[in-house]
Amino acid sequence: MKFKTDQLLKKLRISSFIYWPIFVFPLLWGGKLPDQIVGWADEIKIQIPKVWTDEAMEDWELPNSNPEFSAKPVSEEFYYNLPERVVYKTYPVYHPDHEPEGYWEWLHQQEAEIVLDQSTLVTEEDYIKAGELLFGYPIDTLGALINTQHVRNKDFYAKTNMPLTPEGIMPFAQWVVAGKGKVYLGNLSCAMCHTRVMDDGSLLKGAQGNWPGDKAFAFAMESDGASERGVQGITNILFGSPFAEGDPHGKLLASGKEAILAAYRAVPEGAFGRQGTSILFPPQAPNLIGVKDRKYLDHGGLGQHRNIEDMMRYIAMNQALDFLNFYGDYNSIGLTKERLNSGEPIFFPGTYDRHSDAQLYALAKYVYSLSPPINPNQASQLSEKGKIIFAEQGCVTCHTPPLFTNNKLTPADGFEIPEDHYDRYDIFDISVGTDHGYTMKTRRGTGYYKVPSLLGLWYRGPFLHDASLANLEDLFNPVRLEDDYVPTGFKPHDVKTKAVKGHEFGMELDAEDKKALIAYLKSL
Structure with a gap:
């Protein structure tokens, strides 16, 4: 087995010239590396764990709040029979008014280019760089x-209040070129x-x-003229x-098309x-x-996060193999267990292929590598006062430094x-009284919410479990507890006012102390 010198050195991460003769001299004269050195190289390669095993998938997720209907994923055999994803080069999507002249025609002249060779x-x-590529790759x-x-329609951007970059790029989707003339929105x-x-x-x-x-x-359903059914x-x-x-x-579905579309439109950006x-x-x-330091994944702590394999499982499940889950005898896309086990392909978005284990490892490594931006809200006398109030109010019990959870x-x-x-x-056996609908009445509901980290609040929002509050000031405003309150974040499509209850801490503070706490x- 022969290696190029630079590849071997990269594998072994050798930086000292002391070891060079051992590896380089045999190769310069066309020789072979000693078997023990080849073996050493193989041993220190990154070992990619096998993610989807029947045993691991058995208890990785928490049970549903209604345990009889806990998720049952596809088998290990089914999963590994799915073809691995091919990663093509993608191209940015522009608002029609910002698209470079001739860009659309140029896209259709491009050949398919596979950009990831694992x-x-x-x-x-290498894995982190590949993970960044996969992070933006549409499945x-x-x-x-x-x-x-939709994305070539100006009304789409206006009616959704779509965020754009200064170049007019809509960064939430990409063009995938699978061959000359084969341009698809990803x-x-x-x-x-x-x-x-x-x-x-x-x-x-x-x-x-x-992303709204x-x-x-x-907008897509309305502009396409989708029927009520x-x-x-x-x-x-x-x-x-x-x-x-x-x-x-079920009650929402029975309320009809216009009510359903209104429910979609009511969900704010950030949720x-x-x-x-x-x-x-x-x-x-x-x-x-910072997710690498958190023990539970998903809003209700559905997925345990004990190691990188759990993160890989979470990525695989959410892109989008949970459509194949059974909840008791119920499957959301109408599969029967016989059909699932027949071996025939299931052509539903995200279910007809899968990331390889190496791709999942790369994605997880990239997510673990994410670092926060520079915070413009530097420590000040006011925030130092808020730090004391944070401790005095007992916030550290749930939001414990340094992770603030x-x-x-x-x-x-x-x-x-x-x-x-x-x-x-890991259970903190006290409820803070926030709305229980998500975790008690959905397929992902566990009966719990995970205690969130407060790191990076300055660039986050809206807040609370249902995204009902647009900013931190609203959180400490006792008016939100009244039935005539108009939520500043999410407000259900069929109500005009709604009390936002739960997490009722810090409301008794005076205005100056609230200002200091928020600054912190x-x-x-």
């Missing part, structure tokens, strides 16, 4: 959310939900995103959970009704910066914690 990935840095070209005609990349366009137009990767996805999807069908695929108490999504969640109880798009799960009101959960999970929170 056999070349050797070092940690769907079937038009899962939006398609070509959806469902990690970056779609986890990219934030900042006030100056710069992009913050991994942040709580501000539900408004965009409402069609709107009901896709909404049921995304959010249906007939086993949930009261079946709130997103991804599959298995809800547009009635929309979760925040999570901030991934105790990394535990807190139960929702009305959820009875099973006795065995205390031994299996923004400095984290």
Whole structure:
């Protein structure tokens, strides 16, 4: 087995000239490396873990709040029979008024170019770089959310209030060129939900995103002239959970097309009704910066995060193999277990191929590498006062420095914690009283919310579990507890006023102390 000298040195990370003769001299004269050296090189290669095993998938996720309907994923055999994803070169999507002259025609003249060869990935840095590429790579070209005609329509941008870069690029989707003349709009990349366009137009990767996805999807269905039955069908695929108490999504479907579209349009930027969640109880798009230190993933702590394999599992499941899950006998896309086990391909967005384990490892390594931007809110006399108030108010109990989370799960009101959960999970057995709809009435509901980290609050928002408050000042305003309050963030489509209850801490502070506390929170 022969190696090019630079490749071998890269693999072994040798920087000292002392070792060069051992490896270089045999190669210069066309010789072979000694078997023991080749063996050493093989041993220190990065070992990619096998992610989707029946044993690992058995207890990785928490049970549903209604345990009888806990998610049952596809088998290891099914998963590894899926073809691995091919990663083509992608191109930016411009607002029609900003698209360079001739760009569209030029795109159609491009040949397909595969841009990721995982056999070349050797070092940690290689994997992180590949992970960044994969983070922005769309896994769907079937038009899962939006398609070509939407993003080439000026009304799409106006009606969704779509954030753009200074160059007029819409950074939440990309053009995928799969061959000359084969230009498809790509959806469902990690970056779609986890990219934030900042006030100056710069992009913050991994942040709580501000992709107005539900408004965009409402525009797509409306502009396409989707029938009432069609709107009901896709909404049921995304959010249906007939086993949930009261079946709130079933009631939404029965309310008709216009009400459903209004529910989509009500979800603010920074929240997103991804599959298995809800547009009635929309979760925040999570901030991934610093996620490597968090013990639970997903809004309700659905996925345990004990090691990098768990992060890889979470990525695989969410892009978008959870559509194949069974919840008891229920499957959201109408599969039967016989059909799933037949071996026939299932052509549904995100389910007909998969990331390789090496690709998942690269993605996880990139997510772990994400670092926060420079905080413009530097420490001051006011924030130092707020730091003292933060401690005096007992905030450190749940939001413990330096991570500013105790990394535990807190139960929702009305959820009875099973006795065995205390031994299996990290539970802070006190509810802070926030709305329980998401974690008690969705496919991803566990009965818990994870205690969020407060790091990076200055670039995040909206806040609380249902994104109902637009800014931190609202959090400490006691007026929000009144029934005639108009939420500044998410407000359900069918209500005019609504009390935003829960997390009722710091409201008794005077105006100056609140100002100091907020200054401290923004400095984290």
